Amino acid sequence: MKLIINNSSMQPIYEQICTQIKNKILSGELKQEEMLPSVRTFAKELRVSALTVKKAYDALEQEGFIVTVHGKGSFVSGVNQELRMEEKRKEVETDLEQAIRKARSCGMTEAEIRELFELILED
Structure with a gap:
């Protein structure tokens, strides 16, 4: 799986991994029940610590994006349409907050x- 890690970003690496995997799941690039790379394999591929990948996988599992089966690996969970829309709403909210700031x-x-907001909405 191809991810881009920006070492000079202020965003922690595990969050960069989470965000990119979430986007791949929400866009349908990663399908339900698709197996993710093992923590060690992915860490080598990304040239980061295995603990960083583990932290990202744990966060994704906590948010319901992946499921880890002990001894088998991590898999994309069934992300329902409501969860997808909520994630998109969060992105829009963040973008609007940045624009207002x-x-x-x-x-x-x-x-x-x-x-200005009303003018843009009219278009």
């Missing part, structure tokens, strides 16, 4: 931000 840092008032 940027607008405020430029000195825009709340009214100006709302007006």
